[in-house]
Amino acid sequence: MLLNPLTLHLPKTSLEAARLYKELEDSKVLAGGTFLLNSLKLLKTKRTKTAGHVLSLGKIDELKGISFHNDTLTIKAMTRINEIFESPLLSGHLRILHAVCRNISTNPIRNMATIGGNLTCRYTWTEMGAVMVALDAQMHFLDSDGHEEIISAENFFKNAARCEKLFTHVTIKSKPTASVVYRRVKKTLHVDIPLLAVCVKTEFNGKQWFNTRVGINNTIAFAQRDLVLEEFLNKSISSQDLGNEALAHLTPAIYDTRASEYKQHIFRVSLKSAIEELCDSNI
Numbered sequence: 101m102l103l104n105p106l107t108l109h110l111p112k113t114s115l116e117a118a119r120l121y122k123e124l125e126d127s128k129v130l131a132g133g134t135f136l137l138n139s140l141k142l143l144k145t146k147r148t149k150t151a152g153h154v155l156s157l158g159k160i161d162e163l164k165g166i167s168f169h170n171d172t173l174t175i176k177a178m179t180r181i182n183e184i185f186e187s188p189l190l191s192g193h194l195r196i197l198h199a200v201c202r203n204i205s206t207n208p209i210r211n212m213a214t215i216g217g218n219l220t221c222r223y224t225w226t227e228m229g230a231v232m233v234a235l236d237a238q239m240h241f242l243d244s245d246g247h248e249e250i251i252s253a254e255n256f257f258k259n260a261a262r263c264e265k266l267f268t269h270v271t272i273k274s275k276p277t278a279s280v281v282y283r284r285v286k287k288t289l290h291v292d293i294p295l296l297a298v299c300v301k302t303e304f305n306g307k308q309w310f311n312t313r314v315g316i317n318n319t320i321a322f323a324q325r326d327l328v329l330e331e332f333l334n335k336s337i338s339s340q341d342l343g344n345e346a347l348a349h350l351t352p353a354i355y356d357t358r359a360s361e362y363k364q365h366i367f368r369v370s371l372k373s374a375i376e377e378l379c380d381s382n383i
Contacts, residue, residue: 103140104150110159115246118266120155122244127153129266131178131217134209157216163268176269177216182207184215193235193278193301200231203284205292215270219253220263225293229257229323231282234299234315237272241265257322277303278311281377283370294319295363298370300333304382307338316354318367326351333375338382343372 109124111117121127128151130136140150157163163178168189175184184190185201204210204218204227218228219239232239232253239256241249243265253270280301287295296319302312312333317323332349336342347368355367 103137106140106151107153109153109155111155111157112159114160114162114242114266114268115244117155117157117160118242118246119244120153121266124153124155126151127155129220130154130156130158131220132180132213133217134205134213135217135221135223163216168274171274173272173274174269175215175272177267178214179216181210181213181215181218185210192274192276193280194272194274196231196235196280196282196299199282200227200284203227203286203294216267219256219270220261220267222261222263224322225317225319227284227294227297229253230297230315230317231299232270232272232315233257233323233325234280234301234313235272236313237270239267240269240271242268253323254325257324261322275303279304279378279381281374283374285366285370296367296370297323298367298374300371300374300378302333302378304338307382309333309336309338316367318354318357318363320357321354324354326354329371338379340376340379340383342379343376346375347372 109120111120121129128136157178160178163176165176166179166184166187166189167174173189173194181201181204185198190197201210204213215228218226237253239251239253241251243249249265278301280299283298285295286292294317297317299315302309312330314326314329315323316326328351329346329349332346356364
């Protein structure tokens with residue numbers, strides 16, 4: 101048997117799932133299955149205890165779909181990555197999600213993997229974290245009493261992506277004046293998971309940068325903001341030299357902790373390239 105014995109639960113509503121998630125000790129949530137099933141198999145081979153209960157969200161239609169209303173994009177937890185990639189609702193700076201989705205593994209995986217699984221699986225190297233932080237995404241959770249809690253993606257990842265309630269959807273405000281750039285470097289030619297990811301979102305008043313957010317995933321820690329770089333950019337004017345100048349205004353611990361010289365270098369190359377692209381669009 102590939103898995104240790106477990107009890108599979110198939111709740112029909114998000115509230116039923118939220119109640120089971122609280123009531124059942126030793127339980128895991130099954131979204132697309134690509135992360136959880138591999139994890140359970142790996143734990144079994146290591147002779148480590150695995151979850152006794154698995155809650156499959158596949159039957160909950162209210163957790164599926166993508167919509168746009170009142171300038172807000174809503175992506176429900178069980179929406180598959182390819183559904184996001186193919187959605188005509190991604191316009192303006194939200195089109196960056198096309199690029200992020202395209203980078204996630206292979207087409208068969210993208211047809212199974214969900215936004216909920218990608219955000220809450222607690223692997224530090226998953227693709228969506230940096231862009232959700234940069235876009236100031238809001239993550240919505242449901243408790244067993246039917247009460248909703250909203251947590252910013254930034255604070256969710258600050259708390260090591262711990263998820264004690266049921267994740268239901270993510271919302272992102274559309275900003276027609278915003279510009280965004282995403283950079284991602286894969287680990288090796290043969291292992292297509294991120295070595296790093298960088299997402300820079302900003303707005304311009306003429307050539308002046310403002311409301312800048314920089315989302316960084318160094319794949320060692322969870323996605324986070326570089327506040328030092330943001331402060332510098334928000335005082336800056338677009339120029340051909342801004343990419344180089346910005347490299348003197350980083351939070352070193354984000355890029356240098358437990359990193360090789362190559363990784364430190366490639367972070368700076370990626371940031372410089374992202375900032376130069378934004379400048380080019382504004383000069």
